[in-house]
Each structure stands twice: as structure tokens, then as C-alpha cells.
Amino acid sequence: MKKEVAKRVQRIDTKVDKMRMRRKDTNTLKVKENVFDDATLKILYTVSNKGILNAIGGSISTGKEANVFLGEGKDGDIAVKIYRISSSTFRSMEEYILGDPRFRNVRHAKKDIIFAWTKKEHRNLTRAKEAGVRVPEPVHAERNVLMMEFLGEEGKAYPLLKDVNLDPEDAKLIFDTVIRYVELLYVKANLVHGDLSEYNIIVNPRTMEPIFIDMGQSVTLEHPKAREFLMRDIENILRFFKRYGIKEQAEDIYSSMKEIKQKTNKLS
Template sequence: MISDKKLSRMDERVDELRMRIKDSSQRAVLNDVFDDATLMALYELSKNGHIDALGGSFKTGKEANLFHAISKRDGEIAVKIYLISTANFNAMKEYILGDPRFTGIKHSRKDIILAWTRKEFKNLKRAEDAGVRVPKPYVTKRNILLMEFVGKDGVPMPQLKDVKLTREEALHILNRIIEYMCLLYSKARLVHADLSEYNILVDVDTMEPVIIDMGQSIMTDHFNADTYLQRDVANIARFFGKLNIPVNSDEVISIIKRKKEEGK
């Protein structure tokens, strides 16, 4: 029986979240998030000092839900919980099974999703070490990833798609994104593989982009790396094209690959 007061407060907080959801479909989703195994993993993270107060969800999706939390050690943090019962298992397999870092894992739903959680942690760490602005990863356990909360007072920074930019700001952000893609490819040896205006936040205090959602990111020696790199660049070119800022995709890809060659 768990007697730690901090863990009991977390349990009460989860119960409060359950009671607050009155819509039956939403309540079912919450039950999917906080299954017994996930609760036990949260208990362990709390017991080890990683979580002191668990708040509400600030982003929900088919693969994962994100919760705001407080840690005395790290301040505001994001708690990303992958949904074992509803995540798109088949789509995840495409990105996991070709990754040499995850050879030998079983092909079951649970094992793929647990590997995916570790994969995002590793990708964020590689990106951070390469100098890319990403949410700082702290720890992962089972289907839970703890990382820096990119926002303030529980309010996350907006996605790039929702930010009104001057032409000067847009050019600055575009150049920074290209710089980050170069660093990912040349130093982290990664391709984001789902980069778009939806997976880039903007720190509105500094007008700097923050790359997020790196679970699907692959190593540059992955057999689909070139295809995903081209798609990433095309997405960025399309978005900034709508802002009347032309981007030559072939030129950007050439720059990214040249930076990798120069770094050898």
C-alpha cells in the first residue's frame, strides 16, 4: 500500500480530473490515459521527485495527451502520456522498425508504444545536444515522457500556424528553422519526419521557433530518410509560401546535406 503523502495527493488530483469530465466520451478517454500501469508509473516519478503537482491537460491527441505539472526540481514541466489503447500502432511501426536503435523489440502494440516513448526522449536529447531548440527532456518511464513546458503559468506557447508575423519576423523564423534542420541532419543525425507549422511552437517573448513532437524522427541512415527530409522541407516551403516568402526546396535540401558533409 502506497502511503507517501505526495503520491496520495497525485491520486486525489487524478480523481478530481476524472470527476471534472462529465461527457461520457471524454471520461472514457481519460480512463484510457490513467490506466493502472500508467498511474503506477506516475507514482514512481512522483516518489522520485520528478513531479510535485499534476495539473490539467493542455493538449489531447490520438497518440498522446499532454498535462501541465510542477516540479520543484525543474519548475513547469509537460507530462506526455502515450495512449497504449488508442495510439496509431501501425503508423508507429513504420518509424520504429527501421531504426537501428530499436532492433529486437517485439511487434506488440504495447512494446511498440513503449519503444516510441523512449525514442522521443532519445531524439529530443540528440536534438538538444546538437543545439536545436526543443523542449528539454527530463526522464521517461513506461509510456510517460517528462520534458520542459514551453510556455508560462500553464499556458503553452502557440503553434507557428497561429502566430501573426511581420515579414521580418517570418524571415527570421524561417532562417532559424533551416538552421535547426541543418543541425538535426549534420550533428544529431536526425530527420524530423513530420515537420510543419503544427509541430513548431513560437516563443513569443523572443520570436524563436521551438521544434516539438519528435517521436517519429529517424536517423539519417534510415531507408526513408531522404523521402521524409524532402517532405519536411516541402511543408516548410508551403507554409512560408503562403506568407509570400518563396522557399526553394531543392536549395534548402542541398544546404542541409552540404552541412552534413562539411561536418564529417
């Protein structure tokens, strides 16, 4: 039985290689060991058979819990985010999970948490986009693999906000847009990003448009720590933009959002 399973996994691995998975250097091989385990290879083969993913290539970014790769979808480049099952810990996820009604019926085994987290990020991106927030458009979620719009040019991802040189005019424009997006999440999507900072915002260098990323931890307003997370998001943004002479108060921004939310609820 074990031999049959081993042969089946080997066949899947071979077929994924035919998807032109480029794993040439030692760093890539090291990543493969941590990310492309047998279960993930099966998932990639499944989405390949569905015609969603034609190829997966180089690494775009590496986070605490996931790696993002450049992929080739049916309509062009996509980003493929793979949450690590074998080597990750979901301790950092716990404060976002506990109290989130969407996790109420999820078993607290690591694998189940990661699968639910991946599905939640897909839903969060969808809700954010529908609310008018610029985020990567979700394409497909399958267990621990999330596929979404690739944001970049010629295979190179747009830079993080922290890496962009801004003049005062661009800084003010981006700041105003970021705060408007936080407000849209709160008022229209009933969401709080939960981990917003210059590390989770990318910028289109042509248009200077900010784009929110990494929304797996985003929580609904029913979460007991939603206000705490929202205030932290706002304070992180104010801290970053303080260097550009922007000195607004977090409580004032929050009060304005809360007032808009209350007015919106009365009208609905």
C-alpha cells in the same frame, strides 16, 4: 488474487489523487478513461515517489497517440506526455519504426513499441538539444510517460506556429531559424524530424523563437526513408511560408545541407 490486485490499484489511484490530479469535468473524466489506466497510474505513482512529479493537472494538447498535461516538477512546471496504451494504435508509427536500427531488438507488441517510442523521443530531444536545436528539454522517461520542459507562461502553453500572426520580418526570421534547426538536426544530430510542419513548431511570442516539438517519430540518417522524410519536412515548411513571400526551392535547401554534411564528415 484479483481482489488483492484491485485493492492495490485502488490505493495507487487514491495516492495519485493526492498528487492533486484535477479531473472535475466530464471531458477530463473521459480523458481519464483513455489515458489514466491502471498501468499508467502505477507509473505516475512511481515517478511521484522518485520526486520527479509532484502533481499533474489540466490538458495541454491531445494528439493521435498521446495526451500532454501540465505537471508540477521539483523545479516548477513541466509537460507530461502520456502515450495511450489501451486505446491507441501504432499503425501511424510503423513507417518510422521499420528500418530504424534502434527498434531492431524491440518486440512488435503494441506495449513494447510504445515504451520504445517514448524512450526514443527522450533520446531524440537530448540529441537535438545537444546539436543546438531549441526543443523542450527532456526531464525523464518512464515506460509510456515522458516528462519535459514546459514551454509557456503562467500555465498556458506557447502557441503553435499555425496560430501565430506574423509580419513579413518575423516570418523571415522564423523561417531562417527553422531551416537552420533542420540543418543542425541533419548535420550534427544525424536526425530527421520526420513530421515537421506548422503543427509541430511552437513559437515564444515574446522572442518569436521557434521551438521544435513532437520528436518521437524522428529517425536517424540510417533509416531507409530518411531522405524522403527530410524532403517532406522542408516542403512542408516552404508551403507554410510561401504565404509570406518566401519562395526558396526544397532541392536547393537539401543540396546545401548535404554539402555541409559532407564537409563536416571529412573534417571529423
